[in-house]
Amino acid sequence: MQQTRTSEPTGRRVLDTDAPYVLDVRDVRTEFQLEDGVVGAVEGVTLQVRRGETLAVVGESGCGKSVMARSILQLVDRPGKIVGGQVWVPVPPIDPETAKRRRGLFSRKKAPTIPVVTDPDAPEGMVDLLASDPEILRAVRGKRISMVFQEPMTSLSAVHKVGDQIAETILLHEPVTTEDARKRAIELLRRVGIAAPEKRVDAYPFELSGGMRQRVMIAMALACDPELLIADEPTTALDVTTQAQILELLKSLRDETGMAIMIITHDLGVAAQLADSIAVMYLGNVVEYGDLAEVFRHPKHPYTRALLASVPKLGQSRGRRLEPVRGMVPHPFARPSGCTFRDRCDFAQIGRCDVAPPPLLRDDDGHEVRCVLYEEER
Amino acid sequence: MGRYMLRRVGLMLVTLLAISFVTFWIIQLPPGDYVSTLVAQAEARGEVISPERMAAMRARYGLDDSFLVQYWNWISNIIFRGDFGDSFAWNRPVSTLIWDRVGLSFFLSVSTLLMVWAISFPIGIYSAVKQYSPGDYVATFFGFVGMAIPEFMLALVFMWIGVKYFGQSAGGLFSPEYVDAAWNIGKLMDLFSHLWLPVLIIGISGTAGLIRITRANLLDELYKPYVITARAKGLPEWKLLLKYPVRMSLSPFFSTVGWLLPGLISGETIISIVLSLPTTGPLLYGATLSQDMYLVGSFILILSALTVVGTLLSDLALAWWDPRIRRSYQGS
Ligand SMILES: Nc1ncnc2c1ncn2[C@@H]1O[C@H](COP(=O)(O)OP(=O)(O)O)[C@@H](O)[C@H]1O
Ligand code: SF4
Ligand SMILES: [Mg+2]
Numbered sequence: 001m002q003q004t005r006t007s008e009p010t011g012r013r014v015l016d017t018d019a020p021y022v023l024d025v026r027d028v029r030t031e032f033q034l035e036d037g038v039v040g041a042v043e044g045v046t047l048q049v050r051r052g053e054t055l056a057v058v059g060e061s062g063c064g065k066s067v068m069a070r071s072i073l074q075l076v077d078r079p080g081k082i083v084g085g086q087v088w089v090p091v092p093p094i095d096p097e098t099a100k101r102r103r104g105l106f107s108r109k110k111a112p113t114i115p116v117v118t119d120p121d122a123p124e125g126m127v128d129l130l131a132s133d134p135e136i137l138r139a140v141r142g143k144r145i146s147m148v149f150q151e152p153m154t155s156l157s158a159v160h161k162v163g164d165q166i167a168e169t170i171l172l173h174e175p176v177t178t179e180d181a182r183k184r185a186i187e188l189l190r191r192v193g194i195a196a197p198e199k200r201v202d203a204y205p206f207e208l209s210g211g212m213r214q215r216v217m218i219a220m221a222l223a224c225d226p227e228l229l230i231a232d233e234p235t236t237a238l239d240v241t242t243q244a245q246i247l248e249l250l251k252s253l254r255d256e257t258g259m260a261i262m263i264i265t266h267d268l269g270v271a272a273q274l275a276d277s278i279a280v281m282y283l284g285n286v287v288e289y290g291d292l293a294e295v296f297r298h299p300k301h302p303y304t305r306a307l308l309a310s311v312p313k314l315g316q317s318r319g320r321r322l323e324p325v326r327g328m329v330p331h332p333f334a335r336p337s338g339c340t341f342r343d344r345c346d347f348a349q350i351g352r353c354d355v356a357p358p359p360l361l362r363d364d365d366g367h368e369v370r371c372v373l374y375e376e377e378r
Numbered sequence: 379m380g381r382y383m384l385r386r387v388g389l390m391l392v393t394l395l396a397i398s399f400v401t402f403w404i405i406q407l408p409p410g411d412y413v414s415t416l417v418a419q420a421e422a423r424g425e426v427i428s429p430e431r432m433a434a435m436r437a438r439y440g441l442d443d444s445f446l447v448q449y450w451n452w453i454s455n456i457i458f459r460g461d462f463g464d465s466f467a468w469n470r471p472v473s474t475l476i477w478d479r480v481g482l483s484f485f486l487s488v489s490t491l492l493m494v495w496a497i498s499f500p501i502g503i504y505s506a507v508k509q510y511s512p513g514d515y516v517a518t519f520f521g522f523v524g525m526a527i528p529e530f531m532l533a534l535v536f537m538w539i540g541v542k543y544f545g546q547s548a549g550g551l552f553s554p555e556y557v558d559a560a561w562n563i564g565k566l567m568d569l570f571s572h573l574w575l576p577v578l579i580i581g582i583s584g585t586a587g588l589i590r591i592t593r594a595n596l597l598d599e600l601y602k603p604y605v606i607t608a609r610a611k612g613l614p615e616w617k618l619l620l621k622y623p624v625r626m627s628l629s630p631f632f633s634t635v636g637w638l639l640p641g642l643i644s645g646e647t648i649i650s651i652v653l654s655l656p657t658t659g660p661l662l663y664g665a666t667l668s669q670d671m672y673l674v675g676s677f678i679l680i681l682s683a684l685t686v687v688g689t690l691l692s693d694l695a696l697a698w699w700d701p702r703i704r705r706s707y708q709g710s
Contacts, residue, residue, distance in 0.1 A: 173612060
């Protein structure tokens, strides 16, 4: 993993721990059905994000962070398939006029239906996106939950003006005129720190630098004041200076709008700068979850501990080689039985870790870990 | 953009000049000249042309002038009077021979092209979006069969079916009573009733090929990140497909669309001969066999000019379609 220098998180934000959930993911499973077999990219992820909360999802490359994030809005490409679980989100408001703009070609329905939730476990006022009408999904995409992707170079259409791409989102979800949408696009570009937005609104993506394109992506994601912004490695493709600027931007926008953020990163430094809570993923599972400061101070899972040990500490001499997590991520078709981290774990116990997946253990503060070592504590 | 176009048009004119020189050189290529051909024809009929008359004719046609002077006479007649010279074989001015056929060829080819586009784009898009679905397999099967069967065979099969089961000849573009008639509504309807068969036969392999190309180009675009971005906005699927990946996948198509221009005129020679269509193909073929050089030369000139113009149109179409290319021209 790649790291930026971390320090103890300071100036912690005060979070309302009773705020309602804007996202409640339960036991989501996503598979890739390939010719040689099935890859379980996401194997039962459960996590929640409260209004205004920033959750960091961390883990090595290939552990399923992106697939998990894309599963939320059903953006996983073939041959990926969501095979189980629920994605609960607050019922989106559906404006009949804009709903027309989002209607499918062969949809004969006059007005979209507000889904009737029959599941007794259903959280109050929420719908399960995986079980609902495509119209509900489209009403959530870009409006209540929006996404920023890793590749600013290829995530924008090369043949459409950036202003039009931003305005399109607004027109899809709000009953405004084209001119008003354009004015808002200019305003959004200004907000994400793009100079001369009146001119840049007519620029094509190839006329902008990588950092500016990522700003455009963020402007597009913010266009309809989402409740939740999912940012999938938004700074990974950028140079170090630009990375810092984009993170600063996300932070100030969050504080301005009060939106929740799910930031996906393989960089613990990024998580430390931004997040309130953290979910550590390993091979399609969340192996540890909790308050960011708590997890950083008292990591429980051996994987989290190894990750943290590989991060440079403030004051540590620059030249020292960092210890990466021992071993390699196993091949998707050759995952160990029981705990999938078993063959890289220094604490693995034969007869215990290899027989069954470790249980999910939760302490009184909500700190969760998936490891047999903590079974005794209960 | 303006300066770029000026440069391109200038370059085009130079190319056309070079082509016209080569064409004229080809016209002059066969041994003998116009007068000696006439003499040979006269002798074949048993007539004798006196040497004085031959000399007079040579002077009249400027056959003893230098190459450049003759070239100038030829090209200036074409440019200023639309006079392409005379056809030996038909004993008529070339211009009276070709334009009718050029018109019909153009009409036939444009009809075919429109059919090909109207069928292949939707099927190609469907095939890519529903890759490996039963529909895609059917389209793929049709694509390979369509590309593999030679058109002349299709033409023969259709003619055979026409004669055997419907007792009518499938050839030609007009019924006998309309062939020499002036244009009127009846003749037009007659043309349409004959047109569908050649259009179908000529179009089949093009349709099959374009389905494959559309499918492959779209598959390249369908899973790019910008498509996911568009989906994440809440766009309905069909709108998003047409606006983003389909649009991108048409760029290679636009870069070659101008090359169709010469094909529109030259048409499908083999099919036209088999189906005895009065298009340019058979005329050019016959002219080449009989060394009817002014006719051949006129075709070469017209087709080359169309190729050059088509290339320019292609580039302009692509610039219009793709802002990246447009902006790079504006920079240069
Ligand atoms: N398009 C795909 N085809 C096949 N397998 C895939 C595809 N995308 C992802 N995967 C599988 O899912 C796993 C998780 O991928 P991803 O979510 O992109 O990891 P991360 O974002 O954590 O780096 C990968 O290791 C790979 O096995
Ligand atoms: S369950 Fe066993 S192998 Fe897995 S992390 Fe805990 S100790 Fe290591
Ligand atoms: Mg990723």
